[in-house]
Amino acid sequence: MHNKTITELAQSLRANDISSVELTQIYFDRIKQYGSLNSYITVTEKQALADAHAADKRLKAGNAPILTGIPLAQKDIFCTEGIKTSCGSKMLDNFIAPYNATVIEKFNAAGAVMLGKLNMDEFAMGSSNETSFYGHVQNPWDNNTVAGGSSGGSAAAVAARLAVATTGTDTGGSIRQPASFCGITGLKPTYGRVSRYGMIAYASSLDQGGTMTRSAEDSAILLQVMAGFDEKDSTSANKIVPDYSKNLNQSLKGLKIGLPKEFFSEDLNVDIAATLLAAIDEYKKLGAEIKEISMPMLKYAIPAYYVIASAECSANLSRFDGVRYGYRCDNPEDLNDLYTRSRGEAFGAEVKRRILMGTYALSAGYYDAYYIKAQKTRRLIAEDFKKTLNEVDVLMGPVTPSTAFGIGEKTNDPIQMYLADIYTIAINLAGLPAMSIPTGFIDKKPVGLQIIGNYFEEAQLLNVAHQYQQVTDWHQQIPKGY
Ligand code: GLN
Numbered sequence: 001m002h003n004k005t006i007t008e009l010a011q012s013l014r015a016n017d018i019s020s021v022e023l024t025q026i027y028f029d030r031i032k033q034y035g036s037l038n039s040y041i042t043v044t045e046k047q048a049l050a051d052a053h054a055a056d057k058r059l060k061a062g063n064a065p066i067l068t069g070i071p072l073a074q075k076d077i078f079c080t081e082g083i084k085t086s087c088g089s090k091m092l093d094n095f096i097a098p099y100n101a102t103v104i105e106k107f108n109a110a111g112a113v114m115l116g117k118l119n120m121d122e123f124a125m126g127s128s129n130e131t132s133f134y135g136h137v138q139n140p141w142d143n144n145t146v147a148g149g150s151s152g153g154s155a156a157a158v159a160a161r162l163a164v165a166t167t168g169t170d171t172g173g174s175i176r177q178p179a180s181f182c183g184i185t186g187l188k189p190t191y192g193r194v195s196r197y198g199m200i201a202y203a204s205s206l207d208q209g210g211t212m213t214r215s216a217e218d219s220a221i222l223l224q225v226m227a228g229f230d231e232k233d234s235t236s237a238n239k240i241v242p243d244y245s246k247n248l249n250q251s252l253k254g255l256k257i258g259l260p261k262e263f264f265s266e267d268l269n270v271d272i273a274a275t276l277l278a279a280i281d282e283y284k285k286l287g288a289e290i291k292e293i294s295m296p297m298l299k300y301a302i303p304a305y306y307v308i309a310s311a312e313c314s315a316n317l318s319r320f321d322g323v324r325y326g327y328r329c330d331n332p333e334d335l336n337d338l339y340t341r342s343r344g345e346a347f348g349a350e351v352k353r354r355i356l357m358g359t360y361a362l363s364a365g366y367y368d369a370y371y372i373k374a375q376k377t378r379r380l381i382a383e384d385f386k387k388t389l390n391e392v393d394v395l396m397g398p399v400t401p402s403t404a405f406g407i408g409e410k411t412n413d414p415i416q417m418y419l420a421d422i423y424t425i426a427i428n429l430a431g432l433p434a435m436s437i438p439t440g441f442i443d444k445k446p447v448g449l450q451i452i453g454n455y456f457e458e459a460q461l462l463n464v465a466h467q468y469q470q471v472t473d474w475h476q477q478i479p480k481g482y
Contacts, residue, residue, distance in 0.1 A: 001026055002161040003478070006218045009164060010066050013059055020052040020059070020069030024113050027071045031115065031162050034482065037138045039153040039162055041076045042084050043116040051113045058111055066221055068111030073163035075154050076117035077124060078104050078209070079198040087200045088120040088132040088150075091326045091346040101198025102230045103167065103209055110225045115163050119153030122348045123317065124174055124202045126150050127420035130411055131350040138407075139181060140479040141445055145404035148178030154212045155182035160482045165213040165222055169199060171206045172305055173399075173424030176436035179212055180399035180448025183438045185465065185475060187211045187219045190456050191431035192237035194223075195230035203312035204235070206305075206428045215475050216437065216465035220244035223458060239456055247459040248466045253287035255464065256392040260295045263397030263423060271442045272398055279439040279449045279468070280396060286467055291392055297384040300377045301426035306418060307361050307374035308429070314358030317351065353414065382430040385452075389432075394464055395452040398423045399436045403445035423450060433458050437465045438474040446477075 001009075001018060012018050028045055048071070055069035079085050079097035081104075086092045100108070107114065121131040129137040129152025137152040139145045140160040147156040151168030155178035158166050168175040170188035179186025187210045194209040201207060211222040224245065229238040257280070264273060280290060322328040322342025329345055332338035347355070361370040388395065401422055410416045427434045432455060436448040453461040469475050 002030060005215060006066065006070055006164060006221050009070055013069050020055040020113060021049060023069065024048050024052040024071050024115070027115055027163060034160055034162060037140060037156050037160055037162070038135055039119055039137050039147070039156040039160070040073070040116045041086055041088070041119050041134050041153070044083055044114060047083070048113050048115055055111050055113060065110045067107065067225060069113060070164050071113045071115050072107060073115045073118050073154070073157055073166045074104065075120055075151055075167050075169060077120060077169055077200045078167065079200070080104055080114070080117065083117065085117065085200070086133070087124070088122040088134065089346065089348070089351070090133045091320050093133065093327065095326055097198075099198060102195035102232060103226050104198065106225050118151070118157055118166060121150035121152070122351050123200070123313070124150040124169055124171055125313070125350050125354055127173070127177060127417050128405070128410065129153065129178070130407070131348055133348065136407055139404045140482055141183060142404065144406055145445065146181065146407055148181035148404065150174040151178050151212060155179055155184055155186070158182070158184045158212050158214060159479055161478070165211065165218050167209060167222075167226070168212045169207055169209045170428065171202050171309060172428050173421040175210045175212060176399050176424050176434060176448070176450060177421060179436040181404040181446065183446030183474070183477060183479070185213050185215055185219055185438070186436045187223060187458070187461070188427070188434050189223065189227065189458055190237070190433040191428075192235050193433070193456065193458065194226045195228070195233040195236045197230055197232040201316040203309040204316065205312060206309060208428070215469055216435070216462045217245070217248060217469070220248060220462045223462070227458075237456070242459045244459050244462055248463050250463045251287065252283065252464065252467050255283075255288040255394070256291060257283060257288050258291050258293040258388055258392035258395045260293055260298065260388070260395060260397060262295055262298045268398060269402055272402070272447055275440040275442065275447045276396070276398060276449055282468060282472060286471065293388050293391065295384045295388060297377070297381045298426050301381055301429055302418060302422060304374040304377040304381065305425045305429060306357070307370050308378060310354045310358035311361050311371050312358070314355045314362065317355055320346070350414070378429045381426050385426075385430045385432060389454045393453075394461065397450050397452075399448040399450040403442050403447060427452055431455070433461055435461050435465050437468060438477070439472075440474055
């Protein structure tokens with residue numbers, strides 16, 4: 001049962017081959033069995049079984065939406081009413097959210113069952129899930145390597161079949177990079193496509209929620225529920241949501257694929273390059289045309305991102321002050337002591353580093369030199385994309401510079417860790433949608449292909465991914481032992 005897709009499970013539930021309660025129980029048994037992966041922070045067994053029971057009733061009554069009774073799990077960045085919402089931090093270890101994020105409300109309305117909350121880097125800052133207060137997540141393909149970050153728990157849970165599908169968030173690569181490391185399908189939608197209401201903010205102009213699934217087909221089903229305008233999020237886009245599943249069988253004849261030469265420079269690992277070129281050959285067989293293009297501004301993405309993301313996080317995280325909610329230090333001497341010790345004791349090293357960098361970049365005298373400059377660079381990067389996406393339909397390239405690296409390998413070198421996002425970050429700066437899909441293995445570790453589309457063209461992206469998944473089976477591989 002745990003190897004079935006959403007569509008297959010929806011059929012099994014309707015054919016009475018299994019009930020949602022039974023299916024949910026199978027997943028809880030697996031979550032216990034594979035607890036050492038550390039993909040979950042909180043497991044919500046009681047609530048899930050009650051919801052599964054309600055879903056079974058709804059299924060019997062007929063006309064239930066496709067996600068009814070399907071066990072999903074949520075990144076612990078989405079607020080869940082009455083349930084701990086930690087964002088991977090000691091700061092929120094005691095925080096029970098008083099309301100649901102819009103995304104959670106939508107899944108509840110669709111009848112999905114939530115198995116629990118997934119491990120992540122603290123406040124989504126990281127590329128390996130090693131900054132989590134709850135410890136690192138193991139990659140099911142090789143337990144000595146990281147699952148990627150910041151949505152490491154979400155990726156590992158899908159790869160190890162500890163949830164049918166999960167959500168993630170992507171500020172600079174946090175859906176795509178762990179998806180690539182764990183051999184699953186990750187979609188970061190256009191900025192504004194999915195509501196950020198109740199999604200704990202890291203860098204508000206970059207954050208976007210999305211899907212982590214086994215296939216593009218499952219991703220289409222999840223996005224259908226998540227996407228759409230939300231008046232509670234002033235940056236959410238008031239645009240029609242197309243039928244993503246219906247659009248999955250379009251021919252790729254004549255599709256123009258752009259390959260930015262900056263993505264395929266000699267810096268790219270040769271084995272990854274060979275794997276990607278094989279995938280691109282597959283696209284040629286499907287009728288696509290390949291065009292080499294150049295995007296000279298891409299090389300400035302990392303510095304621009306780390307100035308902007310740090311600046312925004314320094315402002316966003318000022319709300320965690322020990323007064324309103326979250327961690328509070330013992331016996332503060334005065335207000336200042338309360339602020340400084342609560343923050344000092346509850347934030348981890350990486351979060352502190354970002355707050356310091358961001359505060360510095362925003363301070364008088366440095367604002368023009370760093371923040372304004374980074375914003376101008378961001379605009380140039382977006383223009384680069386705009387120009388190329390006028391010439392081609394989608395862009396393709398690597399997701400990561402290497403396959404999953406060893407646990408502890410980069411923790412003492414923040415710059416090396418930041419470079420793990422070199423191929424994903426520019427897309428967030430431009431606000432575009434992008435996917436990572438499995439395209440092979442190097443030394444038994446998964447490799448992902450990145451597909452980047454134009455604004456609000458998720459339907460096209462999903463179709464481009466789906467067509468490849470119809471003629472290959474990389475996305476169906478299961479790590480040994482799961
Ligand atoms: N690794 C990047 C960072 O640490 C991206 C994280 C993310 O997308 N949430 O900021």
